[in-house]
Amino acid sequence: MNWDAWLPVLVVASSLLPGLVIFFLREGNHRMRTLLNLTGAVLKLVLVSSMIWGVFHEHVYESRWTLAPGLELVLHADTLSVLFVTLSTVLWLVTTIYAIGYLENAPHRSRFFGFFSLCVSATVGLALAGNLFTFVIFYELLTLATYPLVAHRGTSEAVRGARIYLAYTLGGGMLLLIGTVWLYVLAGPTAFVEGGILGTLPADYHPQLKMIFLLLIVGLGVKAALVPLHGWLPQAMVAPAPVSALLHAVAVVKAGAFGIVRVVYDVYGVNFADQLGLLTGLGIAAAITIVYGSVMALFQDNLKKRLAYSTVSQVSYIALGTAILGPIGTIGGVVHLVHQGIMKITLFFTAGNYAETLGIHKVSEMNGVGRRMPATTLAFSIAALGMIGVPPVAGFVSKWYLGLGAMEAGMAVWVMPVLIASSVLNAAYFLPVLYRAWFREPGTAWPAEHIPAARFETNAALLWPPVVTAMLALATGLFAAAPYSPLEWATLIAHREYGL
Amino acid sequence: MADTPIWLVALPLAGALAALLLPRLATAAAIVTGLLTTVAAGVLLFGVATQGALHYEIGGWTAGLGIMLRADGLSTLLLLMTALVVLAASIYASTYFRKTYERARFWPLWLLLWTSLNALLLSGDLFNIYVTLELLGLSAVALASLGGKRAAVEAALRYLLVGLLGSMLFLAGVGLIYAGYGTLDLTVLARVLEPGPVAWPALALMSSGLLLKTALFPLHFWLPPAHASAPAPVSAVLSALVVKAAFYLVLRLWLDVFANVITPASANLLGLLGAGAVLWGSWQALRAERLKLLAAYSTVAQLGYLFLFFPLLLALPAGPDRDLAAGGLAMLALTHGFAKAGLFLAIGIIQQRCGHDTIRELDGTAQHLPATTFAIALAGVALVGLPPSGAFLGKWQLLAGAVDTGQWWWLVVTVAGSLLAAAYIFRVLGHAFGHRPYPNQPVTVAREEWPALLLSAMAALVLGLAGAPVWGLLEIST
Numbered sequence: 001m002n003w004d005a006w007l008p009v010l011v012v013a014s015s016l017l018p019g020l021v022i023f024f025l026r027e028g029n030h031r032m033r034t035l036l037n038l039t040g041a042v043l044k045l046v047l048v049s050s051m052i053w054g055v056f057h058e059h060v061y062e063s064r065w066t067l068a069p070g071l072e073l074v075l076h077a078d079t080l081s082v083l084f085v086t087l088s089t090v091l092w093l094v095t096t097i098y099a100i101g102y103l104e105n106a107p108h109r110s111r112f113f114g115f116f117s118l119c120v121s122a123t124v125g126l127a128l129a130g131n132l133f134t135f136v137i138f139y140e141l142l143t144l145a146t147y148p149l150v151a152h153r154g155t156s157e158a159v160r161g162a163r164i165y166l167a168y169t170l171g172g173g174m175l176l177l178i179g180t181v182w183l184y185v186l187a188g189p190t191a192f193v194e195g196g197i198l199g200t201l202p203a204d205y206h207p208q209l210k211m212i213f214l215l216l217i218v219g220l221g222v223k224a225a226l227v228p229l230h231g232w233l234p235q236a237m238v239a240p241a242p243v244s245a246l247l248h249a250v251a252v253v254k255a256g257a258f259g260i261v262r263v264v265y266d267v268y269g270v271n272f273a274d275q276l277g278l279l280t281g282l283g284i285a286a287a288i289t290i291v292y293g294s295v296m297a298l299f300q301d302n303l304k305k306r307l308a309y310s311t312v313s314q315v316s317y318i319a320l321g322t323a324i325l326g327p328i329g330t331i332g333g334v335v336h337l338v339h340q341g342i343m344k345i346t347l348f349f350t351a352g353n354y355a356e357t358l359g360i361h362k363v364s365e366m367n368g369v370g371r372r373m374p375a376t377t378l379a380f381s382i383a384a385l386g387m388i389g390v391p392p393v394a395g396f397v398s399k400w401y402l403g404l405g406a407m408e409a410g411m412a413v414w415v416m417p418v419l420i421a422s423s424v425l426n427a428a429y430f431l432p433v434l435y436r437a438w439f440r441e442p443g444t445a446w447p448a449e450h451i452p453a454a455r456f457e458t459n460a461a462l463l464w465p466p467v468v469t470a471m472l473a474l475a476t477g478l479f480a481a482a483p484y485s486p487l488e489w490a491t492l493i494a495h496r497e498y499g500l
Numbered sequence: 501m502a503d504t505p506i507w508l509v510a511l512p513l514a515g516a517l518a519a520l521l522l523p524r525l526a527t528a529a530a531i532v533t534g535l536l537t538t539v540a541a542g543v544l545l546f547g548v549a550t551q552g553a554l555h556y557e558i559g560g561w562t563a564g565l566g567i568m569l570r571a572d573g574l575s576t577l578l579l580l581m582t583a584l585v586v587l588a589a590s591i592y593a594s595t596y597f598r599k600t601y602e603r604a605r606f607w608p609l610w611l612l613l614w615t616s617l618n619a620l621l622l623s624g625d626l627f628n629i630y631v632t633l634e635l636l637g638l639s640a641v642a643l644a645s646l647g648g649k650r651a652a653v654e655a656a657l658r659y660l661l662v663g664l665l666g667s668m669l670f671l672a673g674v675g676l677i678y679a680g681y682g683t684l685d686l687t688v689l690a691r692v693l694e695p696g697p698v699a700w701p702a703l704a705l706m707s708s709g710l711l712l713k714t715a716l717f718p719l720h721f722w723l724p725p726a727h728a729s730a731p732a733p734v735s736a737v738l739s740a741l742v743v744k745a746a747f748y749l750v751l752r753l754w755l756d757v758f759a760n761v762i763t764p765a766s767a768n769l770l771g772l773l774g775a776g777a778v779l780w781g782s783w784q785a786l787r788a789e790r791l792k793l794l795a796a797y798s799t800v801a802q803l804g805y806l807f808l809f810f811p812l813l814l815a816l817p818a819g820p821d822r823d824l825a826a827g828g829l830a831m832l833a834l835t836h837g838f839a840k841a842g843l844f845l846a847i848g849i850i851q852q853r854c855g856h857d858t859i860r861e862l863d864g865t866a867q868h869l870p871a872t873t874f875a876i877a878l879a880g881v882a883l884v885g886l887p888p889s890g891a892f893l894g895k896w897q898l899l900a901g902a903v904d905t906g907q908w909w910w911l912v913v914t915v916a917g918s919l920l921a922a923a924y925i926f927r928v929l930g931h932a933f934g935h936r937p938y939p940n941q942p943v944t945v946a947r948e949e950w951p952a953l954l955l956s957a958m959a960a961l962v963l964g965l966a967g968a969p970v971w972g973l974l975e976i977s978t
Binding site: 067069070136137144148154162174177 | 919
């Protein structure tokens with residue numbers, strides 16, 4: 001095997017191996033654990049950078065390993081996988097730093113960071129999966145690796161939340177597995193190819209292909225939290241903040257959305273899926289989810305729950321973009337994969353900071369928190385405005401392309417009202433929070449001040465990650481047209497998909 | 501190379517004699533025997549992989565008078581699995597039995613059990629199979645009763661009666677065959693057997709005897725109490741290997757020897773009973789209050805999956821698709837063997853460390869026995885059939901076969917069983933993650949925890965990621 005075959009393996013291994021070693025570290029060995037974590041994260045970033053360059057220049061990185069006759073584990077880097085791998089890698093690095101600060105002196109840190117690394121390895125493997133079989137394997141591994149993280153605190157509430165999470169995701173995984181097996185029996189090994197591979201099958205297979213599509217999308221929709229399959233997401237909020245951040249921005253929810261993108265574009269092919277009449281159903285499911293999630297978010301006083309319902313809503317923008325036929329809609333959906341990740345991770349970091357520093361868990365407790373924690377609140381505000389779609393933050397770019405794509409595809413009649421309604425609702429559940437935080441007078445005392453104000457408003461390891469990701473959210477919006485920006489990369493993906 | 505098969509029988513037999521005559525050195529003799537036999541099984545696998553199936557005539561006497569041993573891909577894989585499982589369980593047993601008199605009783609029986617297992621897997625004619633089956637049953641009953649408690653003895657007695665009934669039924673079938681065809685050699689029989697008034701009742705008698713021994717639903721009633729009350733290393737071997745030996749014979753008879761006699765209806769009947777086993781066994785495992793009972797019912801369910809393959813194998817035309825399904829069957833059987841043995845050893849550790857195995861009171865195990873909990877989790881991944889375990893590849897073939905032949909109902913059963921399995925495994929793991937102050941702070945003993953961990957890892961990682969050669973070894977397509 002040469003370098004081109006090793007690179008995808010190394011990208012996965014750079015978090016897998018440190019994770020496995022971390023399991024065996026003594027609990028007190030803080031320094032070694034941090035060193036392993038950060039070395040892995042930085043190494044992965046370097047490897048991924050070289051991968052980005054190579055894929056841009058149409059280099060092929062691929063490794064194969066036969067598990068059984070006809071069933072191959074394939075890691076393959078194409079434009080879409082590189083987009084998701086980069087997002088995971090960057091946000092993993094930031095989240096690791098945050099988690100080190102967050103879990104200072106907490107019990108079971110070796111176990112936590114071990115599973116944390118496994119979770120990222122599964123996500124990266126899923127991003128690099130070169131066929132549906134490999135995707136299913138990593139999809140299930142992701143479920144297994146996140147279960148201990150959700151249950152981490154060990155309270156009966158945490159164990160219950162983890163159980164509900166598992167019931168949903170394993171059930172969804174089964175449907176995905178059935179769909180995949182069926183597709184393999186029908187069409188043979190289903191490699192991901194830009195433009196899809198099923199369009200050439202004879203017409204009498206079409207009813208079966210529709211059934212399979214339904215199975216695959218429902219299976220993936222559980223993780224992507226499509227309504228009514230979203231029930232686990234608010235329950236999984238009991239996880240520690242870095243886990244919630246990763247779950248909502250990169251790992252689980254995004255894995256589902258990424259899978260939907262893969263199935264539509266690289267298994268069925270967007271034109272063939274449209275020809276079968278499958279895109280409309282997907283679009284309607286996404287639209288319902290977008291509005292429903294936003295409405296539910298309005299009524300949550302618990303900050304993390306409000307953010308969770310916001311995730312339900314925002315992730316479906318990706319599915320919506322997938323359902324819009326035409327390159328511009330594709331760009332909007334794919335780029336939101338990145339933009340939502342950056343903004344949502346910022347929101348969860350800041351929510352964690354409020355809870356860890358001042359004991360604030362509810363929106364109603366946030367009066368005047370902007371004066372006590374200005375940098376955190378600034379980061380929160382940038383991300384919240386981005387979610388609403390205010391220019392120049394990243395979220396605006398996504399919504400702009402989605403709207404434009406809908407017009408181009410002639411779907412504006414129902415997509416535009418959904419986009420507008422959702423933006424209004426986003427504003428309705430985020431702006432009051434910002435108003436409270438900046439303009440209301442603080443109460444006499446915070447609920448539980450764990451970390452007193454010193455040089456910084458909170459621990460440095462907690463403060464810098466959200467600040468950095470907020471800056472990223474701003475930068476990806478401001479410099480959307482710069483080379484190698486998420487938008488440019490999404491454009492490249494759309495061009496290769498539609499063969500432009 | 502050609503005489504490796506005889507070593508696989510002779511070595512454990514010699515070990516058993518040594519353990520009987522020198523009780524003080526019994527443990528050492530058993531471990532040395534275990535290592536040597538495992539090496540022999542490895543050599544045999546290498547030989548079969550490079551040269552194809554092996555035949556060995558004991559003492560140079562040809563079939564008819566002498567005893568013929570044969571080893572093909574399937575039996576060699578099972579021999580190697582047996583060797584690895586018994587070796588790991590032996591290492592664990594060396595810490596499990598602490599008193600000299602316990603050891604003196606345990607090791608000779610243990611090695612005799614291994615001898616009869618190997619002999620059964622290597623036998624090429626029906627009479628030898630009957631003899632080895634009887635030996636296997638008797639040594640298994642004696643081991644199961646070692647627990648000494650009243651419940652253990654009662655369960656062992658029932659186990660003995662069921663085993664004898666099974667052997668009798670089998671022997672009756674063998675008698676019919678000998679009366680009708682004048683030979684008991686499997687290869688010859690496979691050529692000459694014809695559907696008719698001799699073959700059908702013979703098959704029915706032999707199969708019902710074997711199904712009783714392999715505890716196929718609804719003939720499973722004796723298994724949970726027997727497996728749950730035996731000492732942990734014994735439970736591991738009973739669940740992982742002994743029931744599977746009877747299953748191996750069913751497979752041999754139905755797919756090789758009686759291939760001309762089998763009708764689709766009878767294969768469907770086996771599938772139906774298998775489906776009942778999957779659902780009932782998983783449901784009972786979910787409701788079990790003790791870990792060992794959970795593991796025992798899980799064995800009932802996992803054997804059910806193996807029987808689901810029969811209607812599929814019969815419906816698929818000979819060719820690559822059928823070979824894939826047959827490989828999936830072997831893979832599922834191998835994975836279950838390793839996973840279940842690992843699970844029982846891990847449960848043994850919990851039982852000894854905590855003094856009980858009541859699931860509801862396990863909170864906090866993960867904190868105090870992390871390696872053992874991890875072993876249970878890995879075994880659980882394999883029992884549910886999640887990737888990257890070998891069972892995932894096996895179940896994939898099961899699902900693919902069901903889709904391919906249009907027999908959707910088996911797919912529904914498989915999925916329902918897997919979800920139930922996930923429910924009963926994570927019910928245990930959920931407790932393991934819970935916080936609760938724990939009475940005693942146990943020390944990790946490597947010799948105690950490694951065997952369980954390695955067996956589970958074999959099932960959940962090695963077979964799944966490096967198991968492709970299994971399909972190459974089978975070469976069933978004829």
